[in-house]
Amino acid sequence: MDLEHDLSRLLGESVDGLASPVGAIVAEAEAQGHRIRRRRRRLRIAGATAVVVALATAGAVVMPRPVAGPTVIGTPPAATTAGTPSTAATTATTTVVAPSPVTAPVTVPVTAEAMLKILADLLPPGGKLSKFRPGPFEWTRAAATDFTVEYDDGRGAAHIYVVMSPPDPKGMSWNCDQVDLTDHGTRPGGAEPTGCTSTTDASGTVFSAVTGVGPEGGYYFRKVRLERADGTSVDLVVGNGPAPSPEHPSGLADRPAPPLTTAAWQAVVRDPAWRTEVPAATAEAGAALAATLN
Amino acid sequence: MEQGLEFEQFASSRAHRLFQVAYLMCGDWHQAQDLVQTTLAKMFSVWSRLRRGGGDDGPTIDAYARKVLLRNYLSQKRLRKSSEIVTTDLPEQASTPNDGGELRLVMVAALKQLPPRSRAVVVLRYLEDHSIEAVADMLGISPGAVKSLNFRSLAKLREILGEDRESLFHR
Numbered sequence: 001m002d003l004e005h006d007l008s009r010l011l012g013e014s015v016d017g018l019a020s021p022v023g024a025i026v027a028e029a030e031a032q033g034h035r036i037r038r039r040r041r042r043l044r045i046a047g048a049t050a051v052v053v054a055l056a057t058a059g060a061v062v063m064p065r066p067v068a069g070p071t072v073i074g075t076p077p078a079a080t081t082a083g084t085p086s087t088a089a090t091t092a093t094t095t096v097v098a099p100s101p102v103t104a105p106v107t108v109p110v111t112a113e114a115m116l117k118i119l120a121d122l123l124p125p126g127g128k129l130s131k132f133r134p135g136p137f138e139w140t141r142a143a144a145t146d147f148t149v150e151y152d153d154g155r156g157a158a159h160i161y162v163v164m165s166p167p168d169p170k171g172m173s174w175n176c177d178q179v180d181l182t183d184h185g186t187r188p189g190g191a192e193p194t195g196c197t198s199t200t201d202a203s204g205t206v207f208s209a210v211t212g213v214g215p216e217g218g219y220y221f222r223k224v225r226l227e228r229a230d231g232t233s234v235d236l237v238v239g240n241g242p243a244p245s246p247e248h249p250s251g252l253a254d255r256p257a258p259p260l261t262t263a264a265w266q267a268v269v270r271d272p273a274w275r276t277e278v279p280a281a282t283a284e285a286g287a288a289l290a291a292t293l294n
Numbered sequence: 295m296e297q298g299l300e301f302e303q304f305a306s307s308r309a310h311r312l313f314q315v316a317y318l319m320c321g322d323w324h325q326a327q328d329l330v331q332t333t334l335a336k337m338f339s340v341w342s343r344l345r346r347g348g349g350d351d352g353p354t355i356d357a358y359a360r361k362v363l364l365r366n367y368l369s370q371k372r373l374r375k376s377s378e379i380v381t382t383d384l385p386e387q388a389s390t391p392n393d394g395g396e397l398r399l400v401m402v403a404a405l406k407q408l409p410p411r412s413r414a415v416v417v418l419r420y421l422e423d424h425s426i427e428a429v430a431d432m433l434g435i436s437p438g439a440v441k442s443l444n445f446r447s448l449a450k451l452r453e454i455l456g457e458d459r460e461s462l463f464h465r
Contacts, residue, residue: 003452007420011318014401015421020313021327026305028331033301033338040339 041249107277112147115162116293117286118273119149124260128152131243132293141165149293150242153259159221159243159251160236166276167231174208174225174233181213188218190256191240204229207270209262219244219251222258226269232276234269301341305334308356312363318417319367319410321402329370333363360422361432364414404454412447415440
């Protein structure tokens with residue numbers, strides 16, 4: 001008789017009485033499976049978060065800082081002019097005020113909490129801040145100070161990321177050419193088109209605005225950036241929903257567009273309050289505010 | 295929760311068979327347990343996608359389970375190649391098999407002398423009764439290569455089992 005004809009029977013009989021730990025296998029498989037899922041989810045969140053902050057952290061790495069007069073580069077994002085908060089530092093004053101004997105306020109290095117206070121003071125009244133998280137994060141550049149917070153203007157929570165970077169000794173600058181505007185996902189109805197502009201004023205300050213792209217699910221962001229002539233930069237990134245989470249690793253697009261307008265956010269980052277040294281009182285008030293938002 | 299229950303039902307009903315396949319391929323009870331656990335864990339992590347892709351088509355998910363098991367087994371074999379000891383002699387008791395346990399020892403010892411890929415072919419062809427084409431698909435090789443491995447494996451098994459064949463066949 002040939003082996004081939006009996007091999008099925010022999011192999012079958014050889015494992016007939018073989019005890020198998022089915023219960024232990026299933027329980028351990030589920031536990032391992034949960035770990036694999038959690039690891040994969042963490043990677044997805046990190047990826048989505050990296051997309052959101054990519055433009056902000058790409059600053060000051062590639063292009064020489066432009067020093068020419070006003071220029072416009074790239075395609076215009078969906079910038080509008082409505083809802084601009086106060087404090088745009090563009091109005092010339094003619095009033096001459098006599099020097100006062102008041103001493104200069106004590107300053108301290110800027111902190112994430114102080115930046116939160118600056119942002120809170122510049123936002124229009126009526127909004128609500130929550131879920132403050134101070135940096136540094138895994139993507140934070142050395143010497144930069146950053147934080148994230150959620151802002152609800154009454155139409156849904158939106159993730160905000162703000163980073164302030166001191167002058168870069170290498171003298172490099174951010175540029176629209178560095179931005180990849182290839183959308184990787186579907187945009188929600190009413191979403192703004194992608195685009196990037198960059199202008200430089202007479203003082204050498206570069207203003208940039210990006211309406212970005214996002215992963216699947218319609219989550220995207222708007223970014224504004226200010227880079228002063230001395231190299232100090234402020235980047236503000238705001239999404240059209242809350243921050244990516246384990247439940248929504250690619251971000252949750254709970255509104256068609258991020259809150260406010262590009263012009264409004266540009267006015268926020270233009271404010272002279274954004275400094276690497278801030279009044280001690282601002283830092284203290286920021287710490288107190290942060291304590292209520294953690 | 296429903297998804298968890300569904301997976302548990304699937305895993306509970308298939309684990310024993312997968313364990314048998316894994317045991318004959320690796321010849322070690324604990325390694326077989328690890329293999330099946332890892333296989334099912336990987337399936338658990340993509341369970342909703344598997345259900346969407348395969349609907350209620352059980353055989354599709356079963357074939358996927360075997361594919362994952364095979365890949366785990368072959369990659370483990372590559373990692374453990376240097377530490378594996380291949381015996382040239384069968385255990386003494388293997389010459390007079392008289393119960394399932396002894397037959398198991400004979401078959402495992404014989405299979406252990408085949409290269410890992412050949413073992414997989416024999417187990418999938420003769421324990422699981424898969425066609426040449428199905429085995430080729432699971433192993434990611436051509437049907438011709440499976441036929442060749444199968445032919446060489448049978449020749450080797452005939453040689454290994456030698457005189458025991460008659461007693462094995464007429465149990």
